[in-house]
Amino acid sequence: LTLSELRGEKQTVFPEREMAGMRLVGVAVVGCGYWGPNLIRNFCDCSSTCVKAVFDQDTAAMVRIGRAYPTVRLAKRFAEILEDPEIEAVAVATPVCTHVALTEAALKAGKHVLVEKPMADNVAGGGRLVSLAKERSLVLMVDHVYMYNAAVQRIKTIVDSGSLGSIYYIDSVRINLGIFQDDVNVVWDLAPHDLSIVDYLLGHPPRTVSATGTSHTVSNQEDVAYLSLDFGEGLIATFHVNWLSPVKVRQMIIGGSKKSLVYNDLSPSEPIKVYDRGIEFDSSPESRHNALISYRMGDIWSPQVPRDEPLQNVVRSFAACIREGGDPLSNGAVGLRVVRILEAAQHSIKAQGSRITL
Ligand SMILES: NC(=O)c1ccc[n+]([C@@H]2O[C@H](COP(=O)([O-])OP(=O)(O)OC[C@H]3O[C@@H](n4cnc5c(N)ncnc54)[C@H](O)[C@@H]3O)[C@@H](O)[C@H]2O)c1
Numbered sequence: 001l002t003l004s005e006l007r008g009e010k011q012t013v014f015p016e017r018e019m020a021g022m023r024l025v026g027v028a029v030v031g032c033g034y035w036g037p038n039l040i041r042n043f044c045d046c047s048s049t050c051v052k053a054v055f056d057q058d059t060a061a062m063v064r065i066g067r068a069y070p071t072v073r074l075a076k077r078f079a080e081i082l083e084d085p086e087i088e089a090v091a092v093a094t095p096v097c098t099h100v101a102l103t104e105a106a107l108k109a110g111k112h113v114l115v116e117k118p119m120a121d122n123v124a125g126g127g128r129l130v131s132l133a134k135e136r137s138l139v140l141m142v143d144h145v146y147m148y149n150a151a152v153q154r155i156k157t158i159v160d161s162g163s164l165g166s167i168y169y170i171d172s173v174r175i176n177l178g179i180f181q182d183d184v185n186v187v188w189d190l191a192p193h194d195l196s197i198v199d200y201l202l203g204h205p206p207r208t209v210s211a212t213g214t215s216h217t218v219s220n221q222e223d224v225a226y227l228s229l230d231f232g233e234g235l236i237a238t239f240h241v242n243w244l245s246p247v248k249v250r251q252m253i254i255g256g257s258k259k260s261l262v263y264n265d266l267s268p269s270e271p272i273k274v275y276d277r278g279i280e281f282d283s284s285p286e287s288r289h290n291a292l293i294s295y296r297m298g299d300i301w302s303p304q305v306p307r308d309e310p311l312q313n314v315v316r317s318f319a320a321c322i323r324e325g326g327d328p329l330s331n332g333a334v335g336l337r338v339v340r341i342l343e344a345a346q347h348s349i350k351a352q353g354s355r356i357t358l
Helices: 014-021 036-045 059-068 079-084 097-108 125-136 150-161 186-202 308-326 332-350
Strands: 027-029 049-055 088-092 112-114 138-145 165-177 208-214 224-232 235-242 243-255 262-265 273-282 290-300
Touching: 027 036, 027 079, 027 308, 036 049, 036 088, 036 308, 049 059, 049 079, 049 308, 059 235, 059 332, 079 097, 088 097, 088 224, 097 125, 097 235, 112 125, 112 308, 125 138, 125 332, 138 308, 138 332, 150 165, 150 186, 150 262, 150 273, 165 186, 186 208, 186 224, 186 235, 186 243, 224 332
Parallel strands: 027 049, 027 088, 088 112, 112 138, 165 235
Antiparallel strands: 165 243, 208 224, 224 235, 243 262, 262 273, 273 290
């Protein structure tokens, strides 16, 4: 089948949804490799969006989408999407090095944008996107999909309730035999997930970043890396990201003064466990010269977490912000804070782990 044979007519609007009185948000998805099809499926499943067109510079990727979605228009050029007045919003799911240029072009054409993580491959480019979206009153949302994960949202309510006490440390591990990316290293590929979770939970950026990483391929892209963030007031966070691990681990430990929480993203039934375990000090004057530490071994609690698809929450929220004029939870400012940490980590790796002040 040739691309032109696959080109269908414009997608028919579902009359029952239009009749419900709500105009659907016309969306185009750019980049139809691994992740783009997940966006297309979720926009098609969402009751307030309609996929008008898709574009990928690779014809084979377009052919696959044409087969799966025969009514979706296969655009020949990105400009075709920018010029179409029926397309209000663009989702960018291309390699990281293309995010700034494609998002900038879409915003300049007056489109709302949902851009994949990380939002940009440098702070200056990311900053331009935030300013542009603000100037033109357009929604700029980053697909930091974990912020829309029911388990992470539950963790946020637990942290905000104060039941963990003061947060002492966060220990995050995201390792697997990963898919090597051409344009970015393992830090830019995997760490945005964990950095966006921590940004969401703590609500403020770290003071300093240091990182070490090594590469084991001719690409010279680091495939194993360790990041260390200092948030001040005794709170430190470490992140291990790795494409070479023989086992898959996605775990975050949040250690608090009262309780500690373990988030295991790979556990479908009990992703969160809260441990009433820790240490207690005897701070009485008599014990000042003889620190008395006792161990508390209390219960373990695992809250119920709904099992919905986080990406469906992302696309629904994007559509709601466009229709109702809201600001997304993972807006451009959040995306930029994550890029700032990634860029600092990159500098630190190049400087053998030097501490970079943000
Ligand atoms: N949110 C998540 O959980 C998640 C998961 C995986 C990937 N991602 C992100 O999605 C993005 C894409 O990752 P992927 O794994 O799908 O990559 P991929 O290489 O599988 O797909 C990228 C596609 O973009 C196309 N492309 C490249 N440049 C283009 C251009 N200028 N115009 C149009 N098409 C272009 C390529 O032909 C390819 O089909 C990355 O930013 C990645 O970080 C996010």
